[in-house]
Amino acid sequence: xxxxxxxxxxxxxxxxxxxxxxxxxxxxxxxxxxxxxxxxxxxxxxxxxxxxxxxxxxxxxxxxxxxxxxxxxxxxxxxxxxxxxxxxxxxxxxxxxxxxxxxxxxxxxxxxxxxxxxxxxxxxxxxxxxxxxxxxxxxxxxxxxxxxxxxxxxxxxxxxxxxxxxxxxxxxxxxxxxxxxxxxx
Amino acid sequence: xxxxxxxxxxxxxxxxxxxxxxxxxxxxxxxxxxxxxxxxxxxxxxxxxxxxxxxxxxxxxxxxxxxxxxxxxxxxxxxxxxxxxxxxxxxxxxxxxxxxxxxxxxxxxxxxxxxxxxxxxxxxxxxxxxxxxxxxxxxxxxxxxxxxxxxxxxxxxxxxxxxxxxxxxxxxxxxxxxxxxxxxx
DNA sequence: ACCTGAACACCGTTCAAGT
DNA sequence: ACCTGAACACCGTTCAAGT
Numbered sequence: 001x002x003x004x005x006x007x008x009x010x011x012x013x014x015x016x017x018x019x020x021x022x023x024x025x026x027x028x029x030x031x032x033x034x035x036x037x038x039x040x041x042x043x044x045x046x047x048x049x050x051x052x053x054x055x056x057x058x059x060x061x062x063x064x065x066x067x068x069x070x071x072x073x074x075x076x077x078x079x080x081x082x083x084x085x086x087x088x089x090x091x092x093x094x095x096x097x098x099x100x101x102x103x104x105x106x107x108x109x110x111x112x113x114x115x116x117x118x119x120x121x122x123x124x125x126x127x128x129x130x131x132x133x134x135x136x137x138x139x140x141x142x143x144x145x146x147x148x149x150x151x152x153x154x155x156x157x158x159x160x161x162x163x164x165x166x167x168x169x170x171x172x173x174x175x176x177x178x179x180x181x182x183x184x185x
Numbered sequence: 186x187x188x189x190x191x192x193x194x195x196x197x198x199x200x201x202x203x204x205x206x207x208x209x210x211x212x213x214x215x216x217x218x219x220x221x222x223x224x225x226x227x228x229x230x231x232x233x234x235x236x237x238x239x240x241x242x243x244x245x246x247x248x249x250x251x252x253x254x255x256x257x258x259x260x261x262x263x264x265x266x267x268x269x270x271x272x273x274x275x276x277x278x279x280x281x282x283x284x285x286x287x288x289x290x291x292x293x294x295x296x297x298x299x300x301x302x303x304x305x306x307x308x309x310x311x312x313x314x315x316x317x318x319x320x321x322x323x324x325x326x327x328x329x330x331x332x333x334x335x336x337x338x339x340x341x342x343x344x345x346x347x348x349x350x351x352x353x354x355x356x357x358x359x360x361x362x363x364x365x366x367x368x369x370x
Numbered sequence: 371a372c373c374t375g376a377a378c379a380c381c382g383t384t385c386a387a388g389t
Numbered sequence: 390a391c392c393t394g395a396a397c398a399c400c401g402t403t404c405a406a407g408t
Contacts, residue, residue, distance in 0.1 A: 003371055003372040003373065003408065004371095031400075040375085041400090041401080042374065042375085043373055043374075045403085046372065050401075050402075096284075099281075099329050099330070099332075100333070101332070101333055101334065103333075105334035108334070109334075109335050109336070112338075116338075129338055130340075130352075133345055133349070134323065134348070134349050136330065137327035137330055137349065138322050138323040140325075140326030141322035141324065141327070144284050144326065144329055145321065145322055147284075148283070148284040148285070149294075150284070150290060151318065152291060152294035153294070153301075153314055155314060160318055164315075164322065167315075168319075171352065171355075188391040189390095191391080214380090214381070215381075215383085225393055226393095227385085227393065227394085228391075230382095230384085235382075236381095236382065
């Protein structure tokens with residue numbers, strides 16, 4: 001005899017997201033999640049394979065969210081990079097989760113697509129991939145180090161990030177097409 | 186009545202390092218560590234406060250190891266950056282652990298000191314900090330993304346890393362001293 | 371068809387008792 | 390002074406039994 005569903009996968013993911021951001025990965029307990037959605041822990045296994053699968057879902061939702069933000073800001077390269085850091089600062093635990101190898105690598109890589117498109121407009125197709133990797137790697141590392149508290153030598157981090165953007169985007173503009181040495185067209 | 190010590194903090198850290206690299210953080214169980222050093226789990230608490238403290242010790246040893254490698258390669262900026270990536274590929278779990286907020290931030294920051302010194306020689310003292318942050322952030326992000334499998338669009342990663350080094354170091358060289366506009370000396 | 375109580379294996383941690 | 394067995398709280402997960 002059917003029983004009405006008392007929760008949903010979306011609700012479960014939502015609860016996990018909140019617990020994660022509030023208390024880190026250790027706080028994402030099957031029990032805590034179940035409690036948050038008004039159900040007992042064993043019931044969660046009807047919707048998610050296990051805890052790792054739930055964390056993967058959380059990570060993939062975060063990746064998709066980040067991708068959406070980057071797309072929305074993809075008109076200007078610096079806006080996209082600022083949006084990237086903003087995401088990391090708003091959702092530090094989700095950001096860290098992205099690079100945990102729990103999250104599907106393709107879903108994570110999709111994050112770079114919007115950046116790749118804007119980059120192409122700046123440096124041309126030949127070096128778009130290298131340039132996009134340079135930018136995404138830098139931004140990823142900056143936010144990772146910032147969240148880890150690795151920047152200890154003072155200075156305004158907002159300014160440091162802007163310095164990086166200006167420097168990198170500027171250098172990409174001048175360093176285009178290194179293999180068409182001098183003979184015109 | 187004294188009892189001979191059957192293990193040591195160093196041995197315990199060593200076992201934890203091995204377990205970490207072989208099976209990730211989840212494999213670093215107090216039981217597994219105790220077993221590896223020939224003791225029962227409760228005995229570990231004579232030497233380390235708890236599991237988190239043990240992981241912190243592992244992370245700090247990794248940070249010191251990385252710092253030593255960077256110092257050894259600090260003659261040339263590109264050597265230092267190559268050594269940084271080599272460390273990440275040799276000890277991916279330790280590398281990830283570095284940015285876990287478990288590790289003391291000062292100890293992590295100390296890692297950047299050798300890079301800062303070399304950078305200073307390239308761009309001068311005024312922008313050494315900005316430049317060092319640019320480089321360490323990029324390298325950190327590159328290795329983080331590489332380990333997470335985030336580079337999915339093909340291409341040789343060794344080459345991509347070299348591209349980054351060449352581009353970044355080159356751009357730093359030409360972008361020096363932006364605030365001494367034109368009036369000599 | 372979903373939900374739950376009971377149970378199991380495993381983990382971190384404490385502590386009294388051994389030597 | 391270090392080590393251990395026993396115990397406790399907590400966690401992930403399974404499954405038979407409920408509705």
